[in-house]
Amino acid sequence: MGQVFNIMTLSELVPGEIGIVKSFTDLEMSVKLMEMGCLPGEEVTVSRVAPLGDPIAINVSGYQLSLRKFEASTIILQ
Amino acid sequence: MKADISVALVGNPNTGKSTLFNSLTGLNQKIGNFPGVTVDKKTGFCTLPDGRNAQIIDLPGTYSLYPKSQDESIVFSVLADKSNAHTPDLVVVILDATNLKRNLLLYSQVADLKIPVVIALNMMDLAKKSGIKIDVDLFAKKLGVPVVPISARKTEGIDKLKTAISFANKVALQEGSIDVETIAPELIGQISKEFKLDNPYYALQLAHQHENIKFISPAESERIEELEKEFSFHSQKAQATETIARYNFINDLLYDTVKVPETAQDETISNKIDKILTHKVFGFIIFFAVLLFMFQSIFSWSAYPMELIADFFVWAQSNLHQVLPAGPLTGLVVDGVLGGLSGVMVFIPQIAILFAFISILEDTGYMSRVTFMMDKLMRKVGLNGKSVVPLIGGFACAVPSIMSTRTIENWKDRMITIMVTPLVTCSARLPIYTLLIALVVPNRNVWWLFNLQGLALTGMYVFSLVSAIVCAFVFKLVLKGRERGYFIMELPVYRMPRWNNVAYSMYERAKAFVFQAGKVIIAISVILWVLASYGPGDRFKQIETKYQQAEYTQRLKPDEVTKAINSEKLENSYAGVLGHVIEPVIRPLGFDWKIGIALITSFAAREVFVGTMATIYSVEGSAEKMESVQQKMKTAKNPQTGQPRIFISSGLFAHDVLRLCHAMRQYRCCGLP
Numbered sequence: 245m246g247q248v249f250n251i252m253t254l255s256e257l258v259p260g261e262i263g264i265v266k267s268f269t270d271l272e273m274s275v276k277l278m279e280m281g282c283l284p285g286e287e288v289t290v291s292r293v294a295p296l297g298d299p300i301a302i303n304v305s306g307y308q309l310s311l312r313k314f315e316a317s318t319i320i321l322q
Numbered sequence: 323m324k325a326d327i328s329v330a331l332v333g334n335p336n337t338g339k340s341t342l343f344n345s346l347t348g349l350n351q352k353i354g355n356f357p358g359v360t361v362d363k364k365t366g367f368c369t370l371p372d373g374r375n376a377q378i379i380d381l382p383g384t385y386s387l388y389p390k391s392q393d394e395s396i397v398f399s400v401l402a403d404k405s406n407a408h409t410p411d412l413v414v415v416i417l418d419a420t421n422l423k424r425n426l427l428l429y430s431q432v433a434d435l436k437i438p439v440v441i442a443l444n445m446m447d448l449a450k451k452s453g454i455k456i457d458v459d460l461f462a463k464k465l466g467v468p469v470v471p472i473s474a475r476k477t478e479g480i481d482k483l484k485t486a487i488s489f490a491n492k493v494a495l496q497e498g499s500i501d502v503e504t505i506a507p508e509l510i511g512q513i514s515k516e517f518k519l520d521n522p523y524y525a526l527q528l529a530h531q532h533e534n535i536k537f538i539s540p541a542e543s544e545r546i547e548e549l550e551k552e553f554s555f556h557s558q559k560a561q562a563t564e565t566i567a568r569y570n571f572i573n574d575l576l577y578d579t580v581k582v583p584e585t586a587q588d589e590t591i592s593n594k595i596d597k598i599l600t601h602k603v604f605g606f607i608i609f610f611a612v613l614l615f616m617f618q619s620i621f622s623w624s625a626y627p628m629e630l631i632a633d634f635f636v637w638a639q640s641n642l643h644q645v646l647p648a649g650p651l652t653g654l655v656v657d658g659v660l661g662g663l664s665g666v667m668v669f670i671p672q673i674a675i676l677f678a679f680i681s682i683l684e685d686t687g688y689m690s691r692v693t694f695m696m697d698k699l700m701r702k703v704g705l706n707g708k709s710v711v712p713l714i715g716g717f718a719c720a721v722p723s724i725m726s727t728r729t730i731e732n733w734k735d736r737m738i739t740i741m742v743t744p745l746v747t748c749s750a751r752l753p754i755y756t757l758l759i760a761l762v763v764p765n766r767n768v769w770w771l772f773n774l775q776g777l778a779l780t781g782m783y784v785f786s787l788v789s790a791i792v793c794a795f796v797f798k799l800v801l802k803g804r805e806r807g808y809f810i811m812e813l814p815v816y817r818m819p820r821w822n823n824v825a826y827s828m829y830e831r832a833k834a835f836v837f838q839a840g841k842v843i844i845a846i847s848v849i850l851w852v853l854a855s856y857g858p859g860d861r862f863k864q865i866e867t868k869y870q871q872a873e874y875t876q877r878l879k880p881d882e883v884t885k886a887i888n889s890e891k892l893e894n895s896y897a898g899v900l901g902h903v904i905e906p907v908i909r910p911l912g913f914d915w916k917i918g919i920a921l922i923t924s925f926a927a928r929e930v931f932v933g934t935m936a937t938i939y940s941v942e943g944s945a946e947k948m949e950s951v952q953q954k955m956k957t958a959k960n961p962q963t964g965q966p967r968i969f970i971s972s973g974l975f976a977h978d979v980l981r982l983c984h985a986m987r988q989y990r991c992c993g994l995p
Binding site: 271272273274275276277278279280281283284291292294295296297298299301305306307308309310311312315 | 385386388390420421423424427558559561562565566569582592593596597600601602605606690694695697698699707808809810811812813814815
């Protein structure tokens with residue numbers, strides 16, 4: 245139960261860190277993300293951050309995906 | 323050409339779909355519009371091994387049948403509209419062998435619509451290189467469809483694909499993927515019953531997309547809405563359930579048929595390039611260097627062919643005037659139609675070069691990195707990373723740039739981009755700037771180094787960018803967004819550009835420009851020619867009789883008389899009358915009716931402004947004789963105030979008024995908004 249207070253989102257990872265998608269906080273965004281292969285149980289790696297600090301690029305299901313920090317913050321990691 | 327079979331090409335973006343389309347159809351293709359929307363419809367013909375003719379439709383790349391952008395919404399409409407003439411008999415789904423998992427989502431959706439399918443497994447060479455092993459036979463057997471491994475870039479396997487198309491079944495034999503009915507059993511059942519559908523996935527798609535598709539009536543759409551309420555159907559939740567189920571199916575399928583090594587090789591090379599190209603400092607330096615090179619090339623490479631085209635039309639017009647008998651019909655054909663045509667054709671070199679660059683930048687994957695780098699900056703003023711491309715293109719020509727905004731998913735972002743793109747100084751405005759600057763800015767150096775006129779020109783470009791940004795910011799506050807913007811975008815692996823595609827893109831875009839925007843520009847040119855060549859009542863006759871009097875014929879040389887007649891005729895033509903009518907409105911800016919006419923005529927094309935000014939101030943030739951136009955405009959005093967007609971401020975205003983006119987014109991050219 246202690247885990248509840250310890251929610252980690254994708255936007256908190258720094259380049260090189262790996263996480264596993266657990267769930268989403270935004271339904272509309274999750275539909276698009278899942279279509280792009282970013283599903284619960286999938287491993288994601290942050291590969292780089294754009295020069296101005298936003299958006300970020302992640303590796304997921306074998307390809308590179310870019311998304312804004314805000315969008316990454318709707319992805320909860322295990 | 324008549325088609326025996328109609329084939330639709332469907333696939334994710336960046337899977338080599340257009341390369342495949344090009345190798346199937348060759349130059350035997352054309353870009354049209356899907357009815358009612360400004361989405362390019364690329365169709366072409368291909369002869370099959372059995373001699374039949376196949377019509378190939380290239381549908382916009384999409385990740386799923388649920389559309390996120392205007393482009394994508396076409397895909398389901400074309401596949402599902404049974405009444406449409408273009409309804410495909412067969413769908414070729416192109417899959418990227420290096421990323422089968424994500425690609426198979428779209429396949430499984432299309433397959434469930436129960437249209438006959440053939441899979442083209444593209445990039446087999448790259449997949450092999452990175453150690454991906456695909457058991458193609460087992461893969462085909464499990465799906466129940468023909469699978470043809472190809473390499474579109476190397477044109478390998480294209481003949482086998484053509485054979486597969488010719489042998490394709492008329493009925494869909496593919497295995498089902500997921501149990502669609504469990505997603506919304508009652509709703510699917512009821513819709514199937516009321517609309518007499520035998521395909522549950524088709525019924526489910528209707529439930530999701532009934533508001534956006536045109537082939538069902540409003541009453542039918544309302545009925546579906548009612549049913550959705552009755553069975554408390556939630557579109558997004560259902561989509562999420564469906565996507566998860568599909569990926570489960572895909573994972574099972576891939577587990578048996580595909581072996582992927584731990585890390586793909588290409589990825590690391592791309593990573594190394596990305597480290598430089600999206601670097602905090604070098605990234606921007608490289609981007610601006612690329613831009614600079616692009617503009618330099620657009621201006622310098624196109625200068626010679628543009629001159630050639632312009633010269634050709636001048637030559638043709640003067641020759642035709644000599645050959646054909648003088649009269650209204652000759653005038654209409656030579657001055658109206660040919661004049662308009664030359665105004666269109668002269669832009670072909672710039673458009674071709676611009677699109678060559680854009681196509682190379684997109685093909686290599688660099689464009690998506692630019693969007694990635696610029697997104698934060700652009701978002702501050704209400705734009706989107708994806709607005710960078712049209713804005714850059716706007717420096718060359720706004721028409722094709724506005725056409726390229728279709729890839730922006732978000733309605734508000736797209737609208738703002740469309741609104742501000744014409745504000746960016748395009749190449750056709752250069753002659754007008756040159757004329758106006760030479761008129762109001764003295765030609766001398768300041769601080770030894772800078773030429774005042776050169777500075778003014780640079781200032782105009784900066785001013786145009788600033789005004790675009792300010793307008794974007796205002797629109798951001800004014801426009802109400804109907805949908806949320808997001809920036810979830812694939813960053814494709816870097817690849818060498820395909821020169822074939824670059825050439826096709828140059829050819830296609832130039833052709834589309836001539837036929838789409840060209841129609842409008844020529845029509846306006848003809849109308850303006852008529853307005854400028856005819857006047858109300860017998861005014862023209864009176865002018866001619868007036869100059870036949872001895873008082874004029876003796877005092878003036880014959881060509882001076884002609885000039886005087888032409889000039890006075892223009893003042894009394896419908897265009898001149900119009901100029902007089904709008905004079906009260908533009909007088910506060912320091913303009914008279916003459917500039918009014920030029921403003922009206924420049925609706926057809928901005929360069930016409932210079933030409934019209936030349937005619938009005940009764941000078942022979944147009945751009946070449948700019949010097950003398952300037953002289954006359956300078957000395958023309960305002961009769962009421964005695965001040966010179968042109969002020970610096972009014973020069974700037976002139977250019978802004980022009981800009982608005984052109985903005986409106988371009989929206990029309992593109993059929994937007």
